[in-house]
Amino acid sequence: MKATYVVNSVLYISLLWISVILVGAWSPNNYARRLTPLAHIDKSTTNGINDKMVKAAITAIHLSNTPLSGDNVEDDWRDFRAQLVRSEKDDKNANKKQKEKQKLQDDDDDDVHWAYDSGDFVERGSVVLSVPSSNPFLDDVDSLNSICYRKSIVLVLDVNSKFIQGIVLNRPTAIGVKEGIDGMQFVQPGHGEVFENEIGLGAHRWKIWFGGEVGGPYSDYPQVMCLHSVKTDIAKSVSDVVIPGIFVTSFDGAQKIVQSGDADPSYFWLFCGICGWETSTFYREMHEEGLWHIVSADSGTILEELNMLRCEEEEENAAAENCDIDSDPRNAGLHTWEMLMDKIGLSDEAHDSSDEFGDLMLHEWATGALSFAFADERRGVIAETITQVGLDDDGSFLDLANYDPAYDMARQNESRISSMVGTMIRGSSAKRSPYLLSDQDFHKSVILILRDQDDHAEGVILNHVTTSKISFDLEDGNGSVGLNLRYGGPTLSYADEEGNHIVPTFYLHSNDALRDAGIGLPIGSSGLYKLTKTQVVKCLKSGLASPDDFFVIQGFSVWKKQNDNSGVADDIENGFFEIVPRDRIECVWHILSKQKLLSPDSLDDNMLLSRQAWTVAAPDLSHDDEGELFVFGSDKDTTSLADEAARRWVNVNLLVD
Numbered sequence: 001m002k003a004t005y006v007v008n009s010v011l012y013i014s015l016l017w018i019s020v021i022l023v024g025a026w027s028p029n030n031y032a033r034r035l036t037p038l039a040h041i042d043k044s045t046t047n048g049i050n051d052k053m054v055k056a057a058i059t060a061i062h063l064s065n066t067p068l069s070g071d072n073v074e075d076d077w078r079d080f081r082a083q084l085v086r087s088e089k090d091d092k093n094a095n096k097k098q099k100e101k102q103k104l105q106d107d108d109d110d111d112v113h114w115a116y117d118s119g120d121f122v123e124r125g126s127v128v129l130s131v132p133s134s135n136p137f138l139d140d141v142d143s144l145n146s147i148c149y150r151k152s153i154v155l156v157l158d159v160n161s162k163f164i165q166g167i168v169l170n171r172p173t174a175i176g177v178k179e180g181i182d183g184m185q186f187v188q189p190g191h192g193e194v195f196e197n198e199i200g201l202g203a204h205r206w207k208i209w210f211g212g213e214v215g216g217p218y219s220d221y222p223q224v225m226c227l228h229s230v231k232t233d234i235a236k237s238v239s240d241v242v243i244p245g246i247f248v249t250s251f252d253g254a255q256k257i258v259q260s261g262d263a264d265p266s267y268f269w270l271f272c273g274i275c276g277w278e279t280s281t282f283y284r285e286m287h288e289e290g291l292w293h294i295v296s297a298d299s300g301t302i303l304e305e306l307n308m309l310r311c312e313e314e315e316e317n318a319a320a321e322n323c324d325i326d327s328d329p330r331n332a333g334l335h336t337w338e339m340l341m342d343k344i345g346l347s348d349e350a351h352d353s354s355d356e357f358g359d360l361m362l363h364e365w366a367t368g369a370l371s372f373a374f375a376d377e378r379r380g381v382i383a384e385t386i387t388q389v390g391l392d393d394d395g396s397f398l399d400l401a402n403y404d405p406a407y408d409m410a411r412q413n414e415s416r417i418s419s420m421v422g423t424m425i426r427g428s429s430a431k432r433s434p435y436l437l438s439d440q441d442f443h444k445s446v447i448l449i450l451r452d453q454d455d456h457a458e459g460v461i462l463n464h465v466t467t468s469k470i471s472f473d474l475e476d477g478n479g480s481v482g483l484n485l486r487y488g489g490p491t492l493s494y495a496d497e498e499g500n501h502i503v504p505t506f507y508l509h510s511n512d513a514l515r516d517a518g519i520g521l522p523i524g525s526s527g528l529y530k531l532t533k534t535q536v537v538k539c540l541k542s543g544l545a546s547p548d549d550f551f552v553i554q555g556f557s558v559w560k561k562q563n564d565n566s567g568v569a570d571d572i573e574n575g576f577f578e579i580v581p582r583d584r585i586e587c588v589w590h591i592l593s594k595q596k597l598l599s600p601d602s603l604d605d606n607m608l609l610s611r612q613a614w615t616v617a618a619p620d621l622s623h624d625d626e627g628e629l630f631v632f633g634s635d636k637d638t639t640s641l642a643d644e645a646a647r648r649w650v651n652v653n654l655l656v657d
Helices: 079-090 092-105 136-145 232-239 249-259 279-290 297-306 316-322 334-343 347-352 356-370 407-411 512-516 532-543 568-573 582-594 605-617 638-657
Strands: 004-005 010-012 116-117 126-129 152-161 163-168 172-182 183-187 206-209 224-228 240-243 248-249 269-272 275-278 291-297 424-427 446-452 456-460 467-472 482-487 505-509 530-532 550-555 557-560 577-578
Touching: 126 334, 136 356, 152 172, 152 334, 163 206, 163 279, 172 356, 206 446, 224 249, 232 249, 248 249, 248 297, 275 279, 279 291, 291 334, 297 334, 334 347, 356 638, 424 582, 456 482, 467 532, 467 638, 505 512, 505 532, 512 530, 568 577, 582 605, 605 638
Parallel strands: 206 269, 482 550
Antiparallel strands: 004 010, 116 291, 126 152, 126 291, 152 163, 163 275, 172 183, 172 206, 224 248, 224 269, 240 248, 424 446, 424 577, 446 456, 456 557, 467 482, 505 530, 505 550
16 A cells, blocks of 8 residues: 655545645645545545455435425426526527427426526535636646546535535446445456345346545445435335435335335446535635536436436447447546536537546546556557456455556565665656656655654655745855755654744755765765755855755655555555666756756756656666557547646646745
């Protein structure tokens, strides 16, 4: 499992970038998505369900709003409101208006469906459409930090003055459900029992939809609810009405309905997890930033959208021919989102935001978190879902964190040494970078380990220059000199014994003249040295060194050691990092020393030098060079996407004020 990066024992491994305010000359921009998820998906679980088979703790979600009542739940008063909305839109064409009005008044016409933008009115049964920000910077923030909610369709289940709660509708997964000895269990695709129901009902599909991060498939206590449209007496007795024609029940309730003979599992949509907003935050984001559209729709429209996301075909060719592309979890329900946007008259807005960086990131998230499809995808070829990778001998599931990195690094004698101090490591060379969807500052990073103790190890990233300088007063009329400040990692301070937050600054050099003069302490056997601010000033004042000879760094990375986790050594063994041969450290330093103070003009050149240093730092390992991996449904290779994500991370966190 990937080691955690911590600030006072706070885990730095979620899908969100967690930044710490730096009190000093420089701090990275501290941004979070305006819609803040209530829980995070652990990176170590986004590529598989851990513990071989997760036993789901099923919790029925109780709705606080009073359910719709009445003998005939089909008497949807919203039909009248829909008629008024449609009449307004058709004022320019009286004949068309009359035709539509007549259709809406025909209670026996089951084919009449409606959906319209309801302004800022949210109620149970409303559909909320997530819209990418029109501000490119804010859109990048969301794409880097909380991609799973991009272009989501949320069905609102509960509304009050403080909170809005719902489930994401357009995120089908490849997670199966089976009935085991201890209750319902989640299993991954490729296992023979994925869709087998062992309670005497036959091999029907019980398939999970991702409803949100809170109580989601990767949480300790998954929450599962079932949407359906079954209207029998038994079904109504175990269900609540969401809107007329759509009901919600627990998994136990769904099984009772199936056992009664009134339905089979294909009549239900099983959602795991919920999402929500603070009500005030939701309205602010909608009014000030235009991030949400509220839609009122009838049950037929919602069920039509849900059916697009389902495919009962077992064979890949048959599925491709007979099913919508959104039935493939890797598409993340984007086609369904586009169709609903079109129904409310926003097709141009939907089209303008297609094929963007954020959509590619969403496809990659869905490929790992919803589909588990990490087989190679060549240009123009859609890969089959992995069926056997990650299986133990008994057919049970292991953690599928298969980013195909340089796993053979574990065979190197260097991977387990008594002390890592002075070891230089670089970010994974995996075809799918483990730092694509989060922690993008570690993608193709170059890190120097400075401390390796019993309970933790510390290192600094060397390849990220910031927009700030640290000035040194040379005194005696010699003026001052500014040295470029580098970002060393997400931990920017530590607490001393008195509870004061200390922001350490690291001064490093690789200068032969300074080494021969005995200036600085050696960092292991790296050939690099650390020194004090006073020593830096003396060297600059005497002319023994120039500003380009020094790296000045604030921020560092921490690897905790606990239980079976041996910190950075585990990350190396698991392929998240690779050891840089010692004879290449000097060359890496030389390349990185050419980086300039970060600015819009220097950004691309600095990123190029960073990648060059990372390439030079490569260990002598053999890799599979059969071809590149491509993002689902696109010609974009995953390596280029990860490079672009890293560049945007620098722009968002280090460049933009």
